[in-house]
Amino acid sequence: MSALESLTARLRDALPPDALITDPVRLRTYECDGLTVHRATPGVVVLPDSAEQVAAVVGLCAEHGVPFVARGSGTGLSGGALPRTDGVLIVTSRMRRILEVDVPGRRAVVEPGVTNLAITEAVRDQGLYYAPDPSSQQICSIGGNVAENSGGAHCLKYGFTVNHVLAVEIVTPDGEIVELSEQDAGYDLLGAFIGSEGTLGIATKITVRLSRAPEAVTTLLAAFTGIEAGGRAVSAVIAAGVVPAAIEMMDALAIEAAEAAVRCEYPEGAGAVLVVELDGPKAAVDREFAEVERLCRESGAFEIRIAASAEERAAIWKGRKSAFAAVGRISPAYIVQDGVVPRTALPGVLAGIDRLQEEYGIRVANVFHAGDGNLHPLVLFDDAVPGEEERAEAVSGLILDLCIEHGGSITGEHGVGVDKSRYMPRMFSADDLDAMQLVRCAFDPRGLSNPGKVFPTPRLCGEVPGVRRGVHPLVEAGLAEQF
């Protein structure tokens, strides 16, 4: 009997019957998350509905030496929740209770399967909201947000998930339930956990910060003939010292897709649109808004629309937020890329992407959080055309090289997952990666928690004992200890 089989027998005793999936047809529906190029049918799927059940499952995995992977809504874009065929997929979609809302303390305690938007909906009546807003906020789970340190259009001003989570209760890779809190003395373990992509354990309870809804919100849509003019406007706005809540850019192809999907009715003939949102006290918003409008015009905006109502604002955002999936309307298949460059390098990188499009005959739609230089190039291809997928993959990888060349990073907010682990060595030296592994080993010495993600090749932790080359410099310097 394999380790997985004996584990499955034990899981059957530990969980209610409907919380364990072993039927092969059902298992296959969990074979991928939002990134479909990587697929693996999980060995078994469990649907726990409490932290205790998660702890029981993880404890049994540890006992049997079976790897496990956590999954929320399965919307991740880096294959972070790609299952293991020899492991357990722990799905938190039934853990979706909002446990506590503390209005005066401006915090809420929620289970990991609660969707990002559900938190805001639960507190909106109190004039509060949960600030990070990934485009998939209507469905992505807060547990997944914690694992990926998700961002969204508004993180330019408000920061990422890590700035809005006050505490997490986690199940450690050996099955223990512990709490990591902002208030803990010593190392910032909460900070280490957020964005660890499921490699340090599974969050089972999350305390989030609730923000006061701003007094005024104004949204403007500016249309430019091309992406360069839009880029100039972005630089001008930031240089003027204005910090918009969001400043988003879409190029012509992305506009075409959004138009086809949600009829957002962006200005005709636009080669690029900029969505700028300002929020805060009304007087400040009004003053900054006049300035942004002027700067957009000076940079060459040929049409500027100002949302007059909540509905009009929603209409402007609808085009932007549906852009990824909307690309499905104009292309049979596509890769969503996620890279970061310094804002000043935007024109150079965009020109580089243009060259790649021509060279490889592959179309790239650009959607990005312009304010913080977070690019989301959508690399379009037709998987029915032989060779096109490979060329698209190549372009997608070369875009990351461009980002690194310009002093940027291979991921802004989608995570490394399985998809980008191979690019890690382009950004980090072997010693850098080993240092990261030491952190991982402190939580998960046996490498059972989401193995195969983030790191290109297993090192240390005894995973593959043969490949280590000598003593790690940190160990040598007496700064770290190897398990």
Add this chain to the structure above:
Amino acid sequence: MDPELIKDCVHCGFCLTTCPTYVLWGEEMDSPRGRIHLMGQHVGGTPMTGEMAGHFDACLGCMACVTACPSGVRYDRLIEETRAVVEREHERTPDERAVRAMVFALFPYRRRLRAMRLPMAMSKRLQPFLERVNPSLGAMAELAPPAARPVRLPPLVRARRRARARVGLLTGCVQGEFFPQVNAATARVLALEGCDVVIPPRQGCCGALSVHSGRPEEARRFARRTIAAFERAGVDAVVVNAAGCGSSMKEYADLLAADPAWRERAERLRTLDLAEFLVRLGPVAERHPLPVSVAYHDACHLAHAQGIRAEPRELLRGVPGLELREIAESAICCGSAGTYNLFRPEPARELGDRKAERVLATGADLLVSANPGCTMQIAAAVRRAGKGEIRVAHTAEVLDASLRGLDPGALGRAPRTGRAKARAV
């Protein structure tokens, strides 16, 4: 199951939270994304297992996912095709077969429905017993509304002012038998707004139940009959006041695509929902004040399948004194879903309870919806919650009351007197 349509799904998951079964169970296989994955597996050679069929059967067909999908996946067509495959390839249990046979022999036929009126009224008392025999029978007894007085509609109702259009009225099976007053109100509103209303006496079922249950042959038979009936009537448009019927009639051309002659006839038939039609026509009749608070329920086959959300609200807001209230989670199905609450009573009840709770939370005097199935489903859930009889009305009845200056207190209470019959139109 068209592989091209399956490929349109990019697996983004935006559909998950609007799917009623995902809301209930939180399982991938019972979400639109998961079901499309299962369809892909079947197309790829995996046989139709009982498990697989179960997940397709569990889909309510509410089409909320079609609204939510940014990639434009035609889940509506996919699930229709899939249901037909399930019917062909999956062997149902004798119990399931018996219930299905009964429903399909009964509901599309008004005369048979009429014959069932008394047994259904009596079955209320037998519900606990029926529930034990078969949960579907229990559900049927629970859902049956109080018997309404029959209303006889004339074959032609003349416009009450200068005629602006000549329209046909689909009376529907369930609407016609259980809510005849809705059809009468519809005809009156149309006439008062300046329409000659033709009501072909021999119209049959539109085929919606069949098409939504994987019985395309039967559906095509009903569709051809309905088209022929309204062609004879010589109307500008067919106005439908039942959301489920309207949505399938709008898709007749797809249903009959294999037969060019019939497809062309289907394309010529212009079907419009009542609210859609009235908004396009524009109001001319005087609206009298109706001081009543209304919770408007989006029927899935109106909001999701036909994209009609603004029009009914616009009509209701056009009534002076009427206060419109929104129901939380309005995009989530009430669990009625055609025959779903008969075939899958348990999840249907859970969804009904969820909906009833949110409807009651509005504190409105009156629940308004444009589908007889939803009305029965929510009313039954309110009864189950021990809150007695909720007042329910169709948008047409509200407009009728306003146009005729009736007392809003009478809205949504079952008509009791025989005189209603004589004065129906």
